[in-house]
Amino acid sequence: MSTQPEHIKTLIIGSGPAGYTAAIYAARADMRPVVYTGMEPGGQLTTTTEVDNFPGYPEGVDGPSMMVQLQQQAERFGTEVRIGQITSVEFNEIPGQPHKVVADGSKELVADTVIISTGASAKYLGIPSEQRLRGGGVSACAVCDGFFYKGQEVAIVGGGDTAAEEASYLSKICSKVTMLVRKDQMRASKAMQHRVESIPNIDVRYNTEVDEVLGDQVVEGLRMVNRLTGEKEEIAITGLFIAIGHKPNTDIFKGQLVMDEVGYIQTQGKTTKTNKPGVFACGDAQDKEYRQAITAAGTGCMAALDAERYLAANES
Numbered sequence: 001m002s003t004q005p006e007h008i009k010t011l012i013i014g015s016g017p018a019g020y021t022a023a024i025y026a027a028r029a030d031m032r033p034v035v036y037t038g039m040e041p042g043g044q045l046t047t048t049t050e051v052d053n054f055p056g057y058p059e060g061v062d063g064p065s066m067m068v069q070l071q072q073q074a075e076r077f078g079t080e081v082r083i084g085q086i087t088s089v090e091f092n093e094i095p096g097q098p099h100k101v102v103a104d105g106s107k108e109l110v111a112d113t114v115i116i117s118t119g120a121s122a123k124y125l126g127i128p129s130e131q132r133l134r135g136g137g138v139s140a141c142a143v144c145d146g147f148f149y150k151g152q153e154v155a156i157v158g159g160g161d162t163a164a165e166e167a168s169y170l171s172k173i174c175s176k177v178t179m180l181v182r183k184d185q186m187r188a189s190k191a192m193q194h195r196v197e198s199i200p201n202i203d204v205r206y207n208t209e210v211d212e213v214l215g216d217q218v219v220e221g222l223r224m225v226n227r228l229t230g231e232k233e234e235i236a237i238t239g240l241f242i243a244i245g246h247k248p249n250t251d252i253f254k255g256q257l258v259m260d261e262v263g264y265i266q267t268q269g270k271t272t273k274t275n276k277p278g279v280f281a282c283g284d285a286q287d288k289e290y291r292q293a294i295t296a297a298g299t300g301c302m303a304a305l306d307a308e309r310y311l312a313a314n315e316s
């Protein structure tokens with residue numbers, strides 16, 4: 001049994017574009033970063049197909065490949081990547097003092113500086129029939145699970161870019177996609193709206209919400225309700241995709257870091273500094289505004305530079 005906690009100079013929690021970019025910069029600055037990947041190594045981009053808006057890929061790139069490349073780039077400069085999860089933290093208030101961290105429930109670590117890049121996770125509607133049928137036809141990732149519904153009729157909930165992108169993806173696999181948008185318009189970019197509306201096997205239903213997911217063990221149908229008229233309608237589907245946004249993965253930092261009302265970590269001014277000295281936050285865990293891979297990567301770079309300056313200022 002180990003008695004001494006392991007000492008880590010730079011601990012990076014999370015392995016999306018923010019975490020790996022922080023790791024690239026930290027490794028090149030000799031900060032000996034250790035990345036704990038979390039439950040979803042590579043982060044949200046591993047559940048995306050084509051990424052067309054990350055600069056430097058004129059032909060686009062698929063999300064999982066891009067994340068493998070980011071990991072390799074971080075490792076090339078000496079980053080240690082561990083498949084595991086940070087389960088609790090005890091951040092120090094005193095500048096220069098290490099932070100206590102527990103990995104995988106029992107492994108004790110102390111870190112001179114901590115970079116949080118834990119990202120965000122998909123939200124669900126929260127109604128009982130949806131929760132009961134998660135894994136039985138209800139999914140929050142069309143790219144992961146769409147294949148299982150080849151040639152079948154499905155529905156998707158949401159009106160943002162994710163829902164529009166996933167509806168378009170599903171339309172190529174499934175015979176019909178019913179898209180439920182709760183308002184009278186989508187939040188998605190105009191380009192995405194036009195794309196969705198031009199695809200013949202996508203049926204967009206505005207002002208419409210899920211009343212109940214039908215089926216005992218697996219999804220067999222959906223009862224929808226029109227928010228304006230109260231009218232209900234049942235359709236037969238085998239898969240229901242939820243694409244209504246994300247929640248930041250910051251629960252383990254509650255009570256230690258200043259956050260907004262929904263859990264996004266608050267950073268100071270134009271920096272990635274949190275309210276604890278030596279603890280920095282980047283990517284979707286602290287950004288509810290932009291939430292792009294490229295902005296996450298940018299803030300990951302900032303966090304590594306902020307951490308480097310912090311370490312230099314507190315060197316004994």
Ligand code: NDP
Pocket residue numbers: 053125157158159160161162163165182183186187188209243244245246289290291292
């Ligand atoms: P958004 O927060 O942008 O959109 C969420 C959507 O879900 C909205 O239409 C919202 O409706 C709806 N919604 C929320 N809660 C419910 C509910 N309980 N019932 C029904 N509908 C609900 O999330 P996204 O995941 O779509 O996008 C997140 C960010 O990522 C955005 O900035 C987006 O632009 C970006 N993105 C960019 C892509 C690209 O450029 N290729 C691809 C995917 C995402 P309402 O409008 O009524 O609130």
